[in-house]
Amino acid sequence: MPSTPHTWITTPLTADLVRGALDLESTPHGILPHRLPAWARARNTDGQLAMAESQPSGVRLVFRTRATAVELDTLPTKRVYVGVPPRPDGRYELLVDGRPAGWATATGGNTVTIDMSAGTVEHTTGPAATLRFTDLSEGDKTVEIWLPHDETTQLVALRTDAPVEPAPAPGRRTWLHHGSSISHGSDAASPTATWPALAAARGGVELVNLGLAGSALLDPFVARTMRDTPADLISVKIGINVVNTDLMRLRAFAPAVHGFLDTIREGHPTAPLLVVSPILCPLHEDTPGPTAFDFSRIGEGRLLFTAAGDPAERAHGKLTLGVIRDELTSVVAQRAADDPNLHYLDGRDLYGEADHAELPLPDRLHPDAAAHRRMGERFAAHAFAAPDGPFSEGRG
Structure with missing residues (x-):
């Protein structure tokens, strides 16, 4: 009928x-x-x-x-x-x-x-x-x-x-996250299958995703946006885009991170704040940016990325992912003495050497759908589910 x-x-x-x-x-x-x-x-x-x-x-x-x-x-x-x-x-x-x-x-x-x-x-x-x-x-x-x-x-x-x-207000905590194209969801299967969306669902929180493809560059107006946005839980995933764009040198990076976190803290002085370093990306672990397009496989319909920097340039202050992780570790350790709600997560705990061997980055830069799922599950286990996790119930 x-x-x-x-x-x-x-x-x-x-x-x-x-x-x-x-x-x-x-x-x-x-x-x-x-x-x-x-x-x-x-x-x-x-x-x-x-x-x-x-x-x-x-x-x-x-x-x-x-x-x-x-x-x-x-x-x-x-x-x-x-x-x-x-x-x-x-x-x-x-x-x-x-x-x-x-x-x-x-x-x-x-x-x-x-x-x-x-x-x-x-x-x-x-x-x-x-x-x-x-x-x-x-x-x-x-x-x-x-x-x-x-x-x-x-x-x-x-x-x-x-x-x-x-719909009535959900009555659950709001998680505000900022990051690069990986947080934005590049190569994820669907909008609910980006790693932040998966982690938010497992953590039972409302997500506001400021993952901005190619644009996690410590811009002051993004920090002020985060400062002014209501949130109970905050995370910032910093590093890969700074290398991709060859935006700054070592001298500028740590002060820029401090300034970004200072601004967020103006609006959220005691909220749990998690700093996440880059996931493993062999392309830029020890080789600076900028990142360039590799057209060598374009005839096969594949667009890849390549590192255009020179490892020797690290001596002149050029940034690699290894250098950035060291700097972020130092920044968080320095601030944590006066900020007990500031936390650090090494991005390689979300996607590291063993993961790359099993689920390599298809374009050398972005994880695929299966890796997004793995990252979301691991972030939720670390941040939300662990009794002492930075976003566990009772914090903030």
Whole structure:
């Protein structure tokens, strides 16, 4: 028998339905979630950071409803790299009362075509898409729609076959995390499968993910954003992007870390604060940046990375991951004497030598989906589950 047509109710997309974003920009099409507030974006001059913060890693729609069908109109912005196989469409994941209940992708949308060999970028516009989730369980429930972690997404319209209301405050702790593309979710299978999202689910906390691909560079406006964002638990994963960009020398690095942590502490003087060093990345363990593209396998549809620095340049203050770990260890040890809620985690405890042997970095820089899962499980075990873990219940 044909299904009964739905009578759709359109609900305005407002801030009380969105979690994980720090700002909602009104656009001609709807709203665009941002992970940095407008004032911080105004301080930024880098296109990479502008793209990264507009990709809604950890951002989700959350509402209560009796609806059995949900439609969401979105306008995605997709990236196409010339000479590289097409990227998979971003996933939208549906959770009902915290349990996976389906997923969808959006076709169409805007496109950014990037030719890395020529250094050109071309923008084209496209239509919005409609995602449809049906056969949801009857009765009152909490519905979450996690937006694609690596695909800029404008939210155009939300329709349901029963009224929607904002979900009540979750009544659990908020974890604010900042890091690089690995924290952002590069090469993760889906928005709920980035390592921070996996760790947050295991730890029973609300995630605000400031993982910013290519952009964990100790920017003062990011530190001030973290200072001003309500949070119970805070972590910063620092190092790989500083090497990737060859941003600073040894003389500047430790003072910049101190300044970043000082600013966070202005707004969160006693919250558990965890400093995480880089995971293992053989490319830059002992070789400085910058990181460059390796086009040698582009004919096979593979884009790799290579280290363009010279190990001898360490003598002149160039940074490697080994040097950065030593500096972070020293910074945390120095501050911990006056800050008992400051903690340190060596990133190689999340992904180290044995992990690289089993799950090598596919492009030499980013972990794959299986490694994301392993990192999330290990972070949760260390930070949340261990009785003396920095984020265990009772701290802060």
